[in-house]
Each structure stands twice: as structure tokens, then as C-alpha cells.
Amino acid sequence: xxLVLFDHDGQPQPGVLADDGVVPVSEVVSELGCAPxxxxxxxxxxxxxxxxxxxxxxxxxxxxxxxxxxxxAPLPRPRTILCAIANYWEHAQREPRPLRMYVKNPDxxxxxxxxxxxxxxxxxxxxxxxxxxxxxxxxxxxxxPSDRWRDVVFGYTCLIDVSARGHxxxxxxxxxxxxxxxxxxxxxxxxxxxxxxxxxxxxxHVRLWDDGQLRHDYNTNDMEHRVPELxxxxxxxxxxxxxxxxxxxxxxxxxxxxxxxxxxxxxxxxIGSLQVTVRDDRRRRWxxxxxxxxxxxxxxxxxxxxxxxQ
Amino acid sequence: xxxxxxxxxxxxxxDTDEPQAMLEQLIDDRDQLSDAIASLCRTDPVHxxxxxxxxASVPAPGKVLCVMRNRPALxxxxxxxxxxxxxxxxxxxxxxxxxxxPGERNLRLEPELAVVIRGPARDIPADAWRDAVFGxxxxxxxxxxxxxxxxxxxxxxxxxxxxxxxxGPTIVTDLDAGEPGAGLSLDVTDASGTVSAADPGQxxxxxxxxxxxxxxxxxxxxxIACGAHEAAVIxxxxxxxxxxxxxxxGSLQVEATA
Numbered sequence: 257x258x259l260v261l262f263d264h265d266g267q268p269q270p271g272v273l274a275d276d277g278v279v280p281v282s283e284v285v286s287e288l289g290c291a292p293x294x295x296x297x298x299x300x301x302x303x304x305x306x307x308x309x310x311x312x313x314x315x316x317x318x319x320x321x322x323x324x325x326x327x328x329a330p331l332p333r334p335r336t337i338l339c340a341i342a343n344y345w346e347h348a349q350r351e352p353r354p355l356r357m358y359v360k361n362p363d364x365x366x367x368x369x370x371x372x373x374x375x376x377x378x379x380x381x382x383x384x385x386x387x388x389x390x391x392x393x394x395x396x397x398x399x400x401p402s403d404r405w406r407d408v409v410f411g412y413t414c415l416i417d418v419s420a421r422g423h424x425x426x427x428x429x430x431x432x433x434x435x436x437x438x439x440x441x442x443x444x445x446x447x448x449x450x451x452x453x454x455x456x457x458x459x460x461h462v463r464l465w466d467d468g469q470l471r472h473d474y475n476t477n478d479m480e481h482r483v484p485e486l487x488x489x490x491x492x493x494x495x496x497x498x499x500x501x502x503x504x505x506x507x508x509x510x511x512x513x514x515x516x517x518x519x520x521x522x523x524x525x526x527i528g529s530l531q532v533t534v535r536d537d538r539r540r541r542w543x544x545x546x547x548x549x550x551x552x553x554x555x556x557x558x559x560x561x562x563x564x565x566q
Numbered sequence: 567x568x569x570x571x572x573x574x575x576x577x578x579x580x581d582t583d584e585p586q587a588m589l590e591q592l593i594d595d596r597d598q599l600s601d602a603i604a605s606l607c608r609t610d611p612v613h614x615x616x617x618x619x620x621x622a623s624v625p626a627p628g629k630v631l632c633v634m635r636n637r638p639a640l641x642x643x644x645x646x647x648x649x650x651x652x653x654x655x656x657x658x659x660x661x662x663x664x665x666x667x668p669g670e671r672n673l674r675l676e677p678e679l680a681v682v683i684r685g686p687a688r689d690i691p692a693d694a695w696r697d698a699v700f701g702x703x704x705x706x707x708x709x710x711x712x713x714x715x716x717x718x719x720x721x722x723x724x725x726x727x728x729x730x731x732x733x734g735p736t737i738v739t740d741l742d743a744g745e746p747g748a749g750l751s752l753d754v755t756d757a758s759g760t761v762s763a764a765d766p767g768q769x770x771x772x773x774x775x776x777x778x779x780x781x782x783x784x785x786x787x788x789x790i791a792c793g794a795h796e797a798a799v800i801x802x803x804x805x806x807x808x809x810x811x812x813x814x815x816g817s818l819q820v821e822a823t824a
Contacts (some may be wrong), residue, residue, distance in 0.1 A: 428647065
């Protein structure tokens with residue numbers, strides 16, 4: 257089941273995304289009395305009771321055509337967003353790195369068809385996309401061993417971890433990670449797909465296009481610390497509530513700068529397509545394409561660096 | 567509201583019974599509520615302080631932003647970003663247990679002034695920082711030794727455990743605060759005695775609020791922990807009892823637990 261928030265006739269409401277439109281489910285969840293921003297976390301909290309009525313609505317209710325609604329961020333205001341740092345092998349032959357995460361600004365969430373607004377600051381001076389698989393939690397969680405990870409993962413969504421950088425691939429502000437928390441730097445959506453629809457989150461293809469140019473193109477089976485370990489690590493440290501998010505990190509081989517006017521499309525198989533645009537009031541231009549600088553992990557860049565150093 | 571006689575219950579004036587939403591309504595509607603609050607304080611029963619339990623002064627902040635460079639290092643080099651976002655669910659109030667993570671025996675307690683935001687606040691000039699402030703509260707952070715400028719052993723999680731900060735005991739509004747942060751001090755008591763330290767200065771609030779509001783929109787009820795001064799930081803272990811004093815705000819007392 258794909259849960260969405262959508263705007264139809266100026267009224268944000270919950271729905272189920274079907275192949276031929278959106279099924280409104282406000283009536284199914286009306287007794288819960290949730291505010292729109294809190295709708296999907298409330299559905300998660302009550303999903304055992306709501307599952308059958310939601311499936312019945314999906315099967316029988318009238319669809320609203322997709323082209324007449326605006327999909328919103330399904331989780332517009334999570335209490336907590338944790339993001340894994342790096343977390344992909346990227347063809348490297350090395351020992352695994354320690355798992356690390358940072359806290360991302362929950363106010364930075366935007367939804368489908370919204371706009372990433374690049375800050376006017378010149379330090380940091382470049383802003384890059386990082387396409388990620390995101391886990392959506394059912395809480396409250398306590399410490400959850402890796403073999404019980406499915407107990408607390410309600411579903412999945414797409415997340416773009418927009419990141420400000422200084423020089424090369426280095427995130428702005430060592431140990432701060434604040435460069436990933438500017439307003440609008442967390443596109444999320446288009447839906448929350450329930451966990452039963454994804455047999456293995458470590459076998460999903462993630463792609464991101466920038467104005468039609470393929471940038472990220474990787475499988476989640478390349479994760480350095482896989483989903484069960486991410487769940488165990490995070491829940492051992494903090495309590496997560498329903499609707500909280502853990503983003504699984506990105507494969508940096510496809511990093512690239514975001515620039516004014518570009519259209520960004522992220523897809524993850526089984527989840528859907530998240531599309532946003534970019535606005536930069538300063539109209540800055542960076543070299544278009546995948547980042548291929550000295551610290552790029554892109555395979556072609558690594559091979560080129562190897563040839564140069566020989 | 568805390569008065570000289572005790573506590574006055576403001577709940578009858580508010581539209582919600584959810585603690586953080588109550589605080590945010592008090593912040594957002596402060597001007598409209600001021601007469602009603604004054605009236606309530608004149609007419610309603612006052613509960614003696616000894617008869618109530620104070621919770622965390624900001625029970626569920628939307629964001630907790632922490633200045634990561636302690637003074638005087640922050641004063642000497644202010645190249646941003648010198649702040650990070652802390653896990654918001656980790657706060658406890660006065661007289662609570664401040665739980666240390668498993669296996670951690672030797673941590674530092676950092677007494678800090680925290681700003682309670684009145685928002686939305688975005689791109690606030692340094693000289694207008696008071697526009698974004700509702701009030702001030704005490705903030706006790708938990709840090710690994712040697713981590714005032716960065717994480718120990720490459721661990722970025724050094725400041726964000728569950729229940730890893732204490733906040734309170736009250737919020738003193740900006741109208742009442744005088745010199746924010748002046749007189750901040752910390753006592754830590756364990757079996758070997760009491761260690762006391764005081765913060766010799768005040769954090770650069772204009773610079774802090776101007777920078778953070780240039781990165782993100784600050785909302786009502788968000789917290790900014792303004793960083794400690796190295797002179798006021800004290801080591802602690804499970805069993806240590808800490809008392810943070812912030813003049814005008816009161817005394818925040820917690821016990822470190824394993």
C-alpha cells in the first residue's frame with residue numbers, strides 16, 4: 257500500500273496511491289482526528305486496525321485522477337530525521353568504516369513538485385544531490401536487535417539529502433553537518449510504501465536524473481551497513497516515533513551540483529518517483545554533470561586519477 | 567507561571583493539553599494573553615512550589631541547535647558552521663535522572679544558557695537578535711572528554727544520546743532576563759566532594775542567532791544551546807549530582823545515572 261498526502265481543491269488530505277489515481281481515505285481515518293501534517297504518523301500508529309478499511313477503500317472507492325491533485329510530502333514534519341553518513345562501498349577495497357549518522361533539520365522537508373532553494377551564501381559554495389532510500393519507522397522504538405528490524409520499520413520512501421559542500425566532496429563544516437540542514441534541503445516522497453511491498457530493502461535500484469542526465473544509479477545491495485544494522489544502531493541510541501525517518505546514505509559515485517532551473521527526478525523501484533525543481537536567486541553556475549574532482553568516487557574519475565598518479 | 571508565592575496554572579487559557587503545544591501557544595500569543603495571565607495570577611489559586619514537579623522547561627522542542635565550539639575558542643575563531651542539530655527527544659527536566667549511555671563512565675557536563683525561540687525567525691540581523699527570543703533557560707549538555715571541538719575517535723554521535731541533556735527549571739522571558747547568561751554556574755557532587763565552576767562571560771547571542779537563522783527558519787519553541795565556557799565544564803560519572811544555576815531562571819538539578 258502506498259500512503260500519500262495530497263491537496264485537492266485546497267484541502268490537504270490522506271490517500272492511497274493507486275495505478276489509476278489517488279483514493280481519498282479521510283473518511284477512513286476521520287475518527288483519529290489528526291492534523292494533516294500528522295496524518296500518516298497517526299495512520300502508522302493505528303495501522304493494524306486501519307489496514308483492512310484502507311484496503312477496502314483502495315479496492316472500491318472512486319479515484320481522483322493524479323493530474324488533478326498535488327502530492328505533498330507524506331511526512332511533512334517528522335520529529336526526527338537521522339541520516340547515515342556515506343554508507344556505500346562504491347567499489348572500494350577496504351575495511352568497513354564505522355557507521356555514523358547525523359541529525360537533519362526536520363523543518364527542511366519539502367514534497368513532490370516543490371522547490372529546493374539554494375541559499376545565497378558563498379560559503380559553502382556548491383550544493384549537491386544525494387539520492388537515498390529512507391526508512392519510515394513505527395514507534396515508539398526501544399533498542400531493536402538487527403534480527404528484529406522489521407518490527408519497527410513501517411515502510412519506505414525516497415529522500416534527497418541535499419548537501420552544501422566547501423571544497424571538493426567535503427561537507428561544509430566538519431562534524432557539524434549543518435550544511436545539510438538549510439531550509440528545503442530534504443525532499444521526501446512521493447509516498448510511504450508499506451514494508452510488505454518491499455521484500456528486501458537491500459535490493460532496490462536507486463536512480464536520480466538532473467534535467468534528464470542520469471547521475472545516481474546504484475543498488476542498495478552496495479550498502480556498507482545494511483538496513484538491519486542501521487535499525488539496530490539507531491534504536492540503540494535514540495527512541496524513534498511513528499513517522500520518523502532514517503535515511504540510509506548514498507553512493508557518492510553519482511554526486512553532482514544542483515543549479516537554478518533544473519528538474520530533479522529520483523526513483524526507487526517499488527516506491528515511485530520524487531520530482532522537484534531548483535531555484536538559485538544568484539544564478540550561479542557550476543560544471544554540469546557528475547562530480548569528477550580529485551576526491552570523486554566515480555569509477556571513471558578514480559581510474560583517471562590512477563593514471564595521472566602513475 | 568512562577569510567582570513569588572508559587573505556581574499559577576495557565577492551562578485554562580490555552581487551547582491544547584499537549585505540553586510543547588501549550589508552550590508554543592504561550593510564545594505565539596504572548597501579547598494577546600498577557601492581560602489574561604495577569605488576571606489569572608491575581609485570582610486563581612497558587613500552588614506551592616514544593617507541591618508540584620517541574621518538567622523539562624521545553625518539553626519537546628522541534629529543533630535543538632547546539633553551539634559546538636566552547637568559549638573562548640568560539641570567540642577566537644568564529645568560522646561557521648560551529649553548531650549542530652541534537653536529537654530532540656533526549657531532554658529531561660529538573661530532579662530527573664540524566665542517563666549516561668551504556669559503558670560510558672567518564673563524561674563532562676557543560677552548563678549552558680539556552681535561548682527559547684519566538685518564531686518564525688529567518689535571516690535575523692545580529693543587532694536584532696532579541697526579536698527572535700522568547701526567553702532563556704538552563705541547559706546541561708553531556709559530552710565526552712576532549713570533544714569540545716569535535717568528536718572523540720571519529721564518532722559523530724558524541725552529543726546526541728537519548729536523555730542526554732537537561733533543560734530548565736523555568737523559562738525566564740526576555741523582558742525579565744537582564745544580561746542573559748550572566749552568573750551561570752555548575753556544581754557537581756560525588757562521593758569525593760563537590761566541584762564548583764562558573765561561566766566567566768556571556769555567549770555572543772547576536773552572532774549565534776544571526777548565523778543559525780541564516781541557515782534555517784527557527785520556530786517558536788526551538789532551543790539554541792549557546793555553548794559552554796571551558797572554565798565551567800566539570801567531569802561527571804554515574805551517581806554524580808549536578809546543579810546548574812542560572813540567575814532569574816532557577817536551579818536545575820539532575821543525577822547522572824548509568
